[in-house]
Amino acid sequence: MHFYQTSFTRPGRLLALVLGLATRGFLPPGPAAAQQVAAQPPAPVGAEENFNDPFESTNRAIFDFNTHVDKIVLVPVANAYRAVLPEPVRDSVHDFMRNLNGPIIFANDVLQAEPSLAATTMTRFLVNSTVGIGGLFDVASKLNLAYHSNDLGVTFAVWGFGAGPYLMLPVLGPSSVRDGLGEVGDSFGDPGNMIASNNGYLWASFARGGVQGIDTRSRNIESLADIERTSLDYYATIRSLYRQRRAAEIRHEQSNVPSVSPVGGDDTPAAPISYQVAPPAEASRK
Numbered sequence: 521m522h523f524y525q526t527s528f529t530r531p532g533r534l535l536a537l538v539l540g541l542a543t544r545g546f547l548p549p550g551p552a553a554a555q556q557v558a559a560q561p562p563a564p565v566g567a568e569e570n571f572n573d574p575f576e577s578t579n580r581a582i583f584d585f586n587t588h589v590d591k592i593v594l595v596p597v598a599n600a601y602r603a604v605l606p607e608p609v610r611d612s613v614h615d616f617m618r619n620l621n622g623p624i625i626f627a628n629d630v631l632q633a634e635p636s637l638a639a640t641t642m643t644r645f646l647v648n649s650t651v652g653i654g655g656l657f658d659v660a661s662k663l664n665l666a667y668h669s670n671d672l673g674v675t676f677a678v679w680g681f682g683a684g685p686y687l688m689l690p691v692l693g694p695s696s697v698r699d700g701l702g703e704v705g706d707s708f709g710d711p712g713n714m715i716a717s718n719n720g721y722l723w724a725s726f727a728r729g730g731v732q733g734i735d736t737r738s739r740n741i742e743s744l745a746d747i748e749r750t751s752l753d754y755y756a757t758i759r760s761l762y763r764q765r766r767a768a769e770i771r772h773e774q775s776n777v778p779s780v781s782p783v784g785g786d787d788t789p790a791a792p793i794s795y796q797v798a799p800p801a802e803a804s805r806k
Contacts, residue, residue: 571763572685579688583755586693590737598738610735612656617732618667619648619655623711628670632678634772640665669769672709673702677770686759694762 573579602610622645629638644660644667652659661667676698677683684697695703707713716724751757 571759572683573759574685575687579686580755582688582690583758585690586688587754589691594734594737595741598734598741601734601738602741610738613731614735614739615648615652615658616655617728617735618658619645619652620712620728621669622648622655624706624709625668625670627709628672628675628706631672631675632670637668637670637772640668641670668772671699671702671769672705673699673766674769676702677766683766686762688755694758696766699766 605613622641626638626641626645629635629641644665647660647663647665648655648658651657658667673696681698683699687695687697687700689695689700712728713725716722747757748754
């Protein structure tokens with residue numbers, strides 16, 4: 521698909537954002553949660569949280585749709601990705617994609633007045649972009665420069681904006697009013713998307729989002745299946761993990777964050793969480 525240099529305007533950027541989020545939006549919680557979720561005793565439904573979900577009936581219907589598309593499309597693609605590419609190659613793809621997120625993470629570190637995080641992000645980006653051959657190798661982590669995620673939704677929260685109602689978006693997955701606006705802002709401010717915009721390379725933004733989503737999904741296949749199998753209420757589990765992850769990210773607890781469908785990528789380290797579960801044969805919904 522070819523676009524003239526001036527054709528990739530704001531609607532084009534938003535379309536690229538949708539593709540990038542689409543491949544990640546189906547993703548429920550990942551490896552961060554699976555083992556600990558399965559180990560927890562059942563708890564009364566609703567006891568875990570008091571969540572702002574006024575559109576629950578609609579959200580559940582959309583969640584069912586997203587889950588079916590995940591099983592029909594994303595899981596087969598992710599399995600093929602793992603079968604075709606050896607693990608070292610997949611690791612380099614993963615590192616490269618995370619490195620591309622560095623500038624937008626740095627910008628949000630600065631906006632949140634976190635100089636230590638900003639310095640780490642900038643140093644990581646410079647080291648991995650040079651010594652790490654454009655980010656194909658995560659040399660910075662070997663130098664004890666740990667990766668952390670950050671995004672505009674977290675920035676809005678740090679500035680005092682409330683999350684607003686919980687939203688399960690078609691294709692895009694779990695979100696909130698605040699985080700949805702943050703995703704749009706990050707997309708427009710991302711240097712990679714800006715370069716693609718200025719040079720008419722719409723396909724590059726699509727490819728980036730698609731590869732990042734497939735990479736993330738391929739890393740979570742077994743753990744996500746375990747969570748679905750052991751959850752008393754799969755929708756409520758995803759909702760809870762989303763809430764817990766965002767709360768931890770707002771507190772900058774980068775080493776103890778439940779893995780949920782990431783905004784800007786699901787790359788934080790795995791962390792134990794707890795939530796109600798039940799044997800798969802007994803699983804039910806409201």
